[in-house]
Amino acid sequence: MKVSVLIPVYNKAPFLRECLDSVYAQTHADLEVVAVDDHSTDDSLALLRAETDPRLRIIELPANRGPAGAANAGLDACTGAYIVRLDADDLMVPTRVEQQVAYMEAHPEVGASGGWLKLFGARDRVWKFPLDDAACKAQLLFGVPVSQGASILRRAVLEAHGLRYDPAWPRVGEDWLFWTRLARVSAFGNLDAPMTLYRRGEQNISHGRDKRADHERLVRAVFGWFNVPHTEADVRLHLMTMRLFDDALSAADVRALHEWLKRLRAWNGRERVFPVEAFEARVRQAWDGLFHALADRDGGAAWTHLRLGGTWSVGRLWYLMRKAMRR
Numbered sequence: 001m002k003v004s005v006l007i008p009v010y011n012k013a014p015f016l017r018e019c020l021d022s023v024y025a026q027t028h029a030d031l032e033v034v035a036v037d038d039h040s041t042d043d044s045l046a047l048l049r050a051e052t053d054p055r056l057r058i059i060e061l062p063a064n065r066g067p068a069g070a071a072n073a074g075l076d077a078c079t080g081a082y083i084v085r086l087d088a089d090d091l092m093v094p095t096r097v098e099q100q101v102a103y104m105e106a107h108p109e110v111g112a113s114g115g116w117l118k119l120f121g122a123r124d125r126v127w128k129f130p131l132d133d134a135a136c137k138a139q140l141l142f143g144v145p146v147s148q149g150a151s152i153l154r155r156a157v158l159e160a161h162g163l164r165y166d167p168a169w170p171r172v173g174e175d176w177l178f179w180t181r182l183a184r185v186s187a188f189g190n191l192d193a194p195m196t197l198y199r200r201g202e203q204n205i206s207h208g209r210d211k212r213a214d215h216e217r218l219v220r221a222v223f224g225w226f227n228v229p230h231t232e233a234d235v236r237l238h239l240m241t242m243r244l245f246d247d248a249l250s251a252a253d254v255r256a257l258h259e260w261l262k263r264l265r266a267w268n269g270r271e272r273v274f275p276v277e278a279f280e281a282r283v284r285q286a287w288d289g290l291f292h293a294l295a296d297r298d299g300g301a302a303w304t305h306l307r308l309g310g311t312w313s314v315g316r317l318w319y320l321m322r323k324a325m326r327r
Contacts, residue, residue: 002030004080008070010038012088016047019088028097034077038070068165068174083153090149091197100152111157111186114146115195129190134278136188145188148175150196161185173218180225212244241286243293251304258308
């Protein structure tokens with residue numbers, strides 16, 4: 001079965017050779033590689049033109065269109081039954097395409113799936129993603145359910161529903177907004193193993209940006225898409241679930257967040273936009289996962305979190321005490 005590997009490229013010359021080699025080494029042989037050069041100003045295009053593998057097709061954009069525009073040009077050019085996304089500074093594990101095609105063939109209701117990311121470069125660890133459709137849908141208010149750089153898309157679903165990236169979307173986070181659109185017409189899933197080796201470092205598009213400002217814009221857009229009733233204060237509170245805090249964090253902020261999450265659960269209980277059981281679990285996870293981040297910043301905020309959540313444990317109390325003694 002023919003698979004298209006889509007690689008948008010913008011100023012990634014130092015990493016292209018290794019990236020392409022990881023694609024050519026795939027155990028699934030029936031591939032086309034669609035590299036979209038987004039008007040790079042380094043040697044990326046020259047390196048692509050020097051490639052001799054006949055499976056490579058190069059799309060040369062006459063002007064920089066940004067991540068959304070480059071992705072759209074690539075999606076329009078792909079001819080495979082499945083489209084596998086890869087960033088030009090990342091690597092595929094050798095069996096990635098084979099595993100992902102097998103998953104998609106076994107789950108015809110799934111329009112997009114992915115796997116975990118194994119980070120390398122500045123920090124080495126694994127980023128995990130929810131496995132089933134309900135958990136993926138419940139994730140949509142808190143971040144991406146599928147890693148774009150580890151994703152595989154069913155092209156027939158994209159074509160049937162005219163799904164593309166909006167060039168007006170922010171340059172950071174366009175994947176999150178794309179998944180919100182796909183969620184209305186298809187199921188998601190993820191394999192419980194790393195599919196992509198994700199390179200951390202200064203070459204990442206998000207490096208050096210104001211993450212809080214970027215995520216404020218994204219949360220507003222996602223809330224708007226799903227018609228979540230909210231205020232600007234609610235948006236700022238929701239950022240806490242992503243470990244994005246105001247400089248002056250207080251116990252009052254934690255109490256306000258607790259109330260916001262209660263309202264969010266009540267809203268979904270009424271509207272049933274997301275699977276209720278999975279959404280309840282995701283909200284609990286968002287709340288419970290905040291403790292250590294709060295304790296690292298403000299003892300009063302962490303104490304309030306323990307009291308409101310009822311998540312007392314000897315380990316957490318001891319952690320809070322140790323932090324207090326070091327301040």
